[in-house]
Amino acid sequence: MRETASVVDVAARAGVSVGTVSNVLNRPERVAPSTRERVLQAIDELGFVRNEAARQLRAGRSRTIGLVVLDVRNPFFTDLAAGAEGVAASLGLSVVLCNSNDDTSREHHYLSSLREQRAFGILITPVGSRTSTIDEIRRRGIPVVLVDRAARGNECSVSVNDRVGSELAVSHLIDQGHRRIGFVGGPLSITQVSQRLAGARAAVEAAGLSSDALTMIETPRLDVEQGRATGEKLATIPARQRPTAVFCANDLLALGLLQDTVRRGLSVPGDLAIVGYDDIDFAAAATVPLTSVRQPRSQLGKAAMEMLIEEATDGKTHRHRQIVFEPELIVRESTVRQAGTG
Amino acid sequence: MRETASVVDVAARAGVSVGTVSNVLNRPERVAPSTRERVLQAIDELGFVRNEAARQLRAGRSRTIGLVVLDVRNPFFTDLAAGAEGVAASLGLSVVLCNSNDDTSREHHYLSSLREQRAFGILITPVGSRTSTIDEIRRRGIPVVLVDRAARGNECSVSVNDRVGSELAVSHLIDQGHRRIGFVGGPLSITQVSQRLAGARAAVEAAGLSSDALTMIETPRLDVEQGRATGEKLATIPARQRPTAVFCANDLLALGLLQDTVRRGLSVPGDLAIVGYDDIDFAAAATVPLTSVRQPRSQLGKAAMEMLIEEATDGKTHRHRQIVFEPELIVRESTVRQAGTG
DNA sequence: CCGCCATGATGAATCGTTTTAACCAGAGCG
DNA sequence: CGCTCTGGTTAAAACGATTCATCATGGCGG
Numbered sequence: 001m002r003e004t005a006s007v008v009d010v011a012a013r014a015g016v017s018v019g020t021v022s023n024v025l026n027r028p029e030r031v032a033p034s035t036r037e038r039v040l041q042a043i044d045e046l047g048f049v050r051n052e053a054a055r056q057l058r059a060g061r062s063r064t065i066g067l068v069v070l071d072v073r074n075p076f077f078t079d080l081a082a083g084a085e086g087v088a089a090s091l092g093l094s095v096v097l098c099n100s101n102d103d104t105s106r107e108h109h110y111l112s113s114l115r116e117q118r119a120f121g122i123l124i125t126p127v128g129s130r131t132s133t134i135d136e137i138r139r140r141g142i143p144v145v146l147v148d149r150a151a152r153g154n155e156c157s158v159s160v161n162d163r164v165g166s167e168l169a170v171s172h173l174i175d176q177g178h179r180r181i182g183f184v185g186g187p188l189s190i191t192q193v194s195q196r197l198a199g200a201r202a203a204v205e206a207a208g209l210s211s212d213a214l215t216m217i218e219t220p221r222l223d224v225e226q227g228r229a230t231g232e233k234l235a236t237i238p239a240r241q242r243p244t245a246v247f248c249a250n251d252l253l254a255l256g257l258l259q260d261t262v263r264r265g266l267s268v269p270g271d272l273a274i275v276g277y278d279d280i281d282f283a284a285a286a287t288v289p290l291t292s293v294r295q296p297r298s299q300l301g302k303a304a305m306e307m308l309i310e311e312a313t314d315g316k317t318h319r320h321r322q323i324v325f326e327p328e329l330i331v332r333e334s335t336v337r338q339a340g341t342g
Numbered sequence: 343m344r345e346t347a348s349v350v351d352v353a354a355r356a357g358v359s360v361g362t363v364s365n366v367l368n369r370p371e372r373v374a375p376s377t378r379e380r381v382l383q384a385i386d387e388l389g390f391v392r393n394e395a396a397r398q399l400r401a402g403r404s405r406t407i408g409l410v411v412l413d414v415r416n417p418f419f420t421d422l423a424a425g426a427e428g429v430a431a432s433l434g435l436s437v438v439l440c441n442s443n444d445d446t447s448r449e450h451h452y453l454s455s456l457r458e459q460r461a462f463g464i465l466i467t468p469v470g471s472r473t474s475t476i477d478e479i480r481r482r483g484i485p486v487v488l489v490d491r492a493a494r495g496n497e498c499s500v501s502v503n504d505r506v507g508s509e510l511a512v513s514h515l516i517d518q519g520h521r522r523i524g525f526v527g528g529p530l531s532i533t534q535v536s537q538r539l540a541g542a543r544a545a546v547e548a549a550g551l552s553s554d555a556l557t558m559i560e561t562p563r564l565d566v567e568q569g570r571a572t573g574e575k576l577a578t579i580p581a582r583q584r585p586t587a588v589f590c591a592n593d594l595l596a597l598g599l600l601q602d603t604v605r606r607g608l609s610v611p612g613d614l615a616i617v618g619y620d621d622i623d624f625a626a627a628a629t630v631p632l633t634s635v636r637q638p639r640s641q642l643g644k645a646a647m648e649m650l651i652e653e654a655t656d657g658k659t660h661r662h663r664q665i666v667f668e669p670e671l672i673v674r675e676s677t678v679r680q681a682g683t684g
Numbered sequence: 685c686c687g688c689c690a691t692g693a694t695g696a697a698t699c700g701t702t703t704t705a706a707c708c709a710g711a712g713c714g
Numbered sequence: 715c716g717c718t719c720t721g722g723t724t725a726a727a728a729c730g731a732t733t734c735a736t737c738a739t740g741g742c743g744g
Contacts, residue, residue: 006699006701007700007702008700008701016723016724017723018724019724019725019726020723020724022701022702023702023722023723030721030723031722032722032723049482050458051460051701053396053398053399053404053459053460053700054699054700054701054702054729055700055701055702056395056701057395057396057700057729057730057731058701059702060729072423072439073417073420078414078441096438096439097414097439116391116392116393116394118395140346140391224623225627228627259627259628262604262629263629281566281567282566285566285567285570285598285601287605287629288605348729349731350730358693358694359694359695360694360731360732361694361733361734362692362694363731364732364733365693365732368731368732372692372693374691374692374693377692392730392731393729393730396699396730396731396732398731399699399700399701399730400699400731400733401731402699
């Protein structure tokens with residue numbers, strides 16, 4: 001076996017031209033069965049493997065799609081990725097998962113790399129709202145679809161209505177009789193966080209409560225660690241001012257807070273009711289099953305990928321559009337006292 | 343601005359040859375400062391972006407490294423990935439994270455794709471032990487380093503001594519007075535699992551206990567869900583035969599089991615002591631902080647990547663070697679009753 | 685003043701695939 | 715018999731960056 005066989009070698013061995021080999025590879029129906037057979041055999045014997053770089057060079061774009069997420073460690077994003085990947089795989093496209101880690105410079109680095117690779121397209125949850133690099137990439141003809149982020153202007157996006165989701169969550173807490181509610185999340189520069197805060201405020205207002213019924217507890221990140229830290233913070237608040245329920249901007253925060261609260265010997269939801277956001281698998285599996293706002297994560301990824309592919313294939317006729325899914329509140333024990341445990 | 347500027351456009355604008363442009367890009371010191379300046383300006387004005395596919399075609403290999411893991415949702419692997427990525431990034435190489443999800447066909451699919459891309463190298467935790475595709479890829483000149491898996495024969499690997507890790511864990515449980523110990527994990531086809539089981543058995547034997555002191559509880563997967571299911575299983579065992587301590591093959595299992603146990607109103611470690619493996623961040627943050635076997639995850643990724651790059655750059659002089667890290671037992675409350683809670 | 689060397693710059697060849705226009709043989713038809 | 719049509723096949727021209735052998739220029743020592 002040669003170091004690496006090319007299409008020329010295959011052609012020589014099968015006694016045909018390179019064009020025919022290429023046809024066998026890409027449009028097998030156009031070549032006569034007997035020749036096709038001969039070529040396939042030559043490919044097999046030589047252990048020929050297509051050179052993707054050469055294909056890409058010729059095609060002008062690659063067959064990889066970048067998926068840039070804020071946090072690979074958050075199951076929300078890996079589930080989303082799984083949904084997106086399923087669609088891509090069925091079309092022979094591959095997805096590379098890029099973790100911006102909520103860091104603008106990392107995001108920029110990945111975007112530059114995808115641009116050099118002439119990516120087929122990009123799905124991204126941008127770190128901030130300023131997206132000059134994204135605009136520049138789009139201008140180069142690489143389609144970009146925003147995921148889990150509603151587009152402002154003339155671009156495609158797939159998102160979930162964060163306002164509605166948090167209204168559901170906070171209204172539920174109010175229905176349960178809570179009058180001092182905490183909102184945990186941050187930084188506010190993350191659009192999802194500010195949207196969810198806005199929804200929470202709207203729910204408080206709609207219930208006719210004063211706006212100070214809602215206490216904002218800002219965190220620097222949206223992870224388990226910060227959730228636990230929030231437990232510390234809450235403990236320092238005098239009991240009569242302390243929220244009796246909190247709404248967390250995502251499940252990682254909620255789980256961290258839940259763990260800390262239980263460890264302090266407090267009861268959930270008795271002493272503190274907790275609602276999360278995303279409904280990751282961990283939520284149902286927590287020590288006290290977590291009430292959470294379910295987002296159609298996998299479907300989100302699927303829809304985004306379908307839109308991206310549509311834009312990438314019929315670029316001319318394509319019209320940008322924004323898909324918005326509706327979230328759903330899943331009520332579990334972290335907000336509603338169970339019959340048996342009363 | 344043209345659709346997309348190439349190196350010839352840049353050359354024309356700067357009034358030099360394409361060779362010079364290439365030199366500015368790759369060996370700037372070889373070109374006179376004044377020309378260099380002129381070329382850089384042309385690049386800027388035209389918004390020129392290198393075409394990675396063309397580079398790769400010429401170079402014969404790409405600048406991406408595949409990292410194929412068993413489960414992206416397990417923080418162990420994302421931490422490992424972070425370590426590996428750090429090293430790669432400093433050399434201008436990019437890492438694509440591929441999730442085999444413990445499925446042979448997915449693994450094969452990713453490997454084929456990486457082969458077509460003429461990957462710079464591959465880091466992989468293989469699903470099974472049969473690795474014919476890997477051998478084939480290596481024969482093509484793509485270096486492969488096994489991670490978290492000791493190599494059998496003539497190949498590079500970076501792993502952690504699983505036998506020692508589980509001996510530490512089980513000896514610790516025996517030291518705490520436990521005489522009926524459960525081992526939770528599976529499937530046994532995963533090398534890590536069988537190694538950890540072997541270590542557990544060795545520890546039991548070393549302590550002079552009968553081999554039925556160890557109860558095997560096999561699971562189909564290593565996730566939180568299965569950990570909870572294990573709780574169910576344990577509950578069905580008559581109290582006098584039920585293990586008083588369990589050693590789980592990874593932290594996800596341990597956390598699931600912990601959650602289920604606490605929910606049943608049992609005390610940890612009073613009614614059941616639990617040890618996990620990996621010491622993921624979640625372990626310390628659990629309702630009852632989890633005793634776990636710490637693996638140098640990030641370092642593992644770093645070392646593997648360094649080896650891979652070494653093999654990829656001096657292919658001739660390179661000699662395969664196997665690095666084995668030693669694990670460390672981190673004792674927390676899930677096995678040792680705290681003073682206050684007695 | 686001549687030849688040599690160093691430094692910079694050049695241009696053509698190359699990587700491996702896809703695509704397109706051209707070509708050919710044979711079938712069908714008037 | 716000549717014409718068109720068609721299914722198969724071919725040869726050659728891209729795609730865009732890199733590399734290497736070659737060449738120009740000017741300074742310097744002899």
